[in-house]
Amino acid sequence: MERLLAVCSPGLEPFVAKELRGLGWKDIGSPWPPKPDGGPGGVEFQGSLPDIHRANLLLRCADRVLVRLGEFRVHGFPELRRIASRMPWERYLSPGRPIAFRVSCRRSKLYHERAVAERLAGAIADRAGKPPRVQPFHDDSGTPLPQLVVVRLEDDLCAVSMDSSGALLHRRGYRLAATKAPLRETLAAAMVMASGWDQASPLLDPFCGSGAIPIEAALLARKVPPGHSRRFAFMDWPGFDPKAWDKTLAEARKGMAQAGPRIIASDRDAGAIQAARANAERAGVADAIEFSCRAVSAVEAQAAPGWVVTNPPYGVRLAKTGDLRDLYAQLGKVLRARCPGWQATMLAADRRLLRCTGWDFESVASTMNGGLKVELVSRLA
Numbered sequence: 001m002e003r004l005l006a007v008c009s010p011g012l013e014p015f016v017a018k019e020l021r022g023l024g025w026k027d028i029g030s031p032w033p034p035k036p037d038g039g040p041g042g043v044e045f046q047g048s049l050p051d052i053h054r055a056n057l058l059l060r061c062a063d064r065v066l067v068r069l070g071e072f073r074v075h076g077f078p079e080l081r082r083i084a085s086r087m088p089w090e091r092y093l094s095p096g097r098p099i100a101f102r103v104s105c106r107r108s109k110l111y112h113e114r115a116v117a118e119r120l121a122g123a124i125a126d127r128a129g130k131p132p133r134v135q136p137f138h139d140d141s142g143t144p145l146p147q148l149v150v151v152r153l154e155d156d157l158c159a160v161s162m163d164s165s166g167a168l169l170h171r172r173g174y175r176l177a178a179t180k181a182p183l184r185e186t187l188a189a190a191m192v193m194a195s196g197w198d199q200a201s202p203l204l205d206p207f208c209g210s211g212a213i214p215i216e217a218a219l220l221a222r223k224v225p226p227g228h229s230r231r232f233a234f235m236d237w238p239g240f241d242p243k244a245w246d247k248t249l250a251e252a253r254k255g256m257a258q259a260g261p262r263i264i265a266s267d268r269d270a271g272a273i274q275a276a277r278a279n280a281e282r283a284g285v286a287d288a289i290e291f292s293c294r295a296v297s298a299v300e301a302q303a304a305p306g307w308v309v310t311n312p313p314y315g316v317r318l319a320k321t322g323d324l325r326d327l328y329a330q331l332g333k334v335l336r337a338r339c340p341g342w343q344a345t346m347l348a349a350d351r352r353l354l355r356c357t358g359w360d361f362e363s364v365a366s367t368m369n370g371g372l373k374v375e376l377v378s379r380l381a
Contacts, residue, residue: 003068004052005161006286007042008061008186011367011376015061016043023058025051042066052164052234053248057227060189060220064148064165067092071159075109077119084123084160093124093132094238098146100137106154112311116151120160139168147233166233173230174283175210183311183347185226187214187369192220194364194376195309195345200261204339206296206331208265211276211289213309218285221260225252260288264302270296292363296327297336304341314349314372325356332357344379351375 008016020028020043029044040063047055049143055065070087076254101117110116117134125131135146140365148163170186191213197203199221205213219226228249234240267273273293280286312331335342336358345364348354349372354361361377368374 001046001048004045004047004055005042005066005068006045006055006059006062007040007064007066007115009063009184009367010041011365012061012187012190013041013043014365015193016059018193019059019061020045020055023054030183043218049234049239050244050248053245054252055234056165056169056232056234057225057248057252058171060226061186061193063168063170063186064163064168067164068159069149069160069162070340073156074153074158075156077110077115080110080116080158081119081123081126084120085126087123087127087160088283089124089127092237093128094236095128098135099124099135099149100135100146101149101151102137103151103153104156105237108153108156108158110153110156110158116153120151124290139171143186145233145258145262147236164234166231169227171230172226172283174215175212175279176282182210183211183212183369185216185345188311188369189216189220189226190365190367191309191311191345191347192217195307195343195378197307197309198320202262202264202302203239204264204299204302204306204308204342205310206266206299206308207312208276208291209269209272209311210268211279211291212267213281213311213320214263214265214276214289215280215285217263217309218260218280218288220287221263222257222288223255224284225249225256228253263289264292265289266292266296266299268293296331299338301338302342304339305343306333306339308339308342308344309346310344311347311369314374315353324353328353328356329358332359333344346377347374347375349374 006016017028025045027046027301052065072083103113103116105111105113121132121134137146137148145166150161150163152159170184172185203217208214265276270293273291277291280289313324347369359379361379364378365376
């Protein structure tokens with residue numbers, strides 16, 4: 001059994017922990033706290049190599065899955081290299097495969113991040129007999145990624161982890177068409193889960209953009225594994241067994257459903273609707289979503305019960321949106337009149353705009369979206 005960590009955006013740890021429990025993991029530890037600078041948090045759990053495969057394939061809210069290679073106290077660079085040279089690097093590093101280091105140091109005697117990476121590269125050379133080829137790690141480069149080694153030094157405690165995911169897990173493979181200020185798929189999935197949607201009643205997103213929320217809702221309702229059409233870093237590990245992976249993938253696909261509840265998605269931007277439809281086609285759920293180009297004022301009347309899950313404009317990143325108070329007031333008015341009794345979950349960057357809806361919201365979580373601190377809020381009918 002390996003010590004694993006599902007890394008996620010800060011504030012989403014409870015949703016990742018709930019996912020892990022729902023997938024059958026019982027040995028779930030305390031959430032790994034996010035860094036003070038707003039860096040990621042995570043949830044620790046135990047698992048074998050097949051569990052690493054399953055976690056990458058099935059987790060909807062996590063960004064990546066790390067395998068803890070070692071954790072130890074260290075006070076000097078010679079000690080760091082000596083201890084690290086005893087770790088089983090060969091389990092994860094294929095001969096000739098480039099590697100990348102992501103190092104963070106806080107309140108430790110070893111505070112120079114580049115020097116830490118250099119000593120670890122030396123430790124790998126000590127173990128393997130030749131130095132590794134070190135490259136930068138650019139997740140959005142579109143080129144084959146090196147094996148990422150994540151190192152966290154805090155209060156002289158050094159944790160070295162191997163990334164098993166590769167590209168961030170929100171890269172499902174379907175969103176090639178994007179709009180301005182797109183919502184990450186992992187955050188969209190967390191919003192749907194946080195809403196308490198029963199996966200049977202209708203769901204409405206009147207600001208759907210490129211379609212992340214309705215697409216993630218359709219994938220969830222149809223039990224489609226979010227990672228079923230992409231590659232992962234563990235596929236390049238020396239011990240990777242393609243037949244075992246195919247078996248894991250086939251098992252996950254067995255539970256997929258052909259039909260699901262009604263999902264309604266609209267946006268006033270025709271280009272956004274075109275992008276959302278294309279993304280839904282690639283995700284294989286275009287038939288599950290009713291797309292339309294319309295303003296929020298044109299939302300049609302819906303019978304209860306149902307859920308509204310949406311990410312309305314904030315007026316921060318989209319500088320030309322102007323004064324959004326009227327838009328939020330219109331949203332509240334329209335949903336009260338045409339979706340009475342529906343529950344609502346939204347992302348918000350400004351509580352003052354939320355008050356314009358005329359609703360009282362409760363905070364569910366605080367997280368980051370596109371570099372902005374946002375609040376996930378829900379209103380119960």
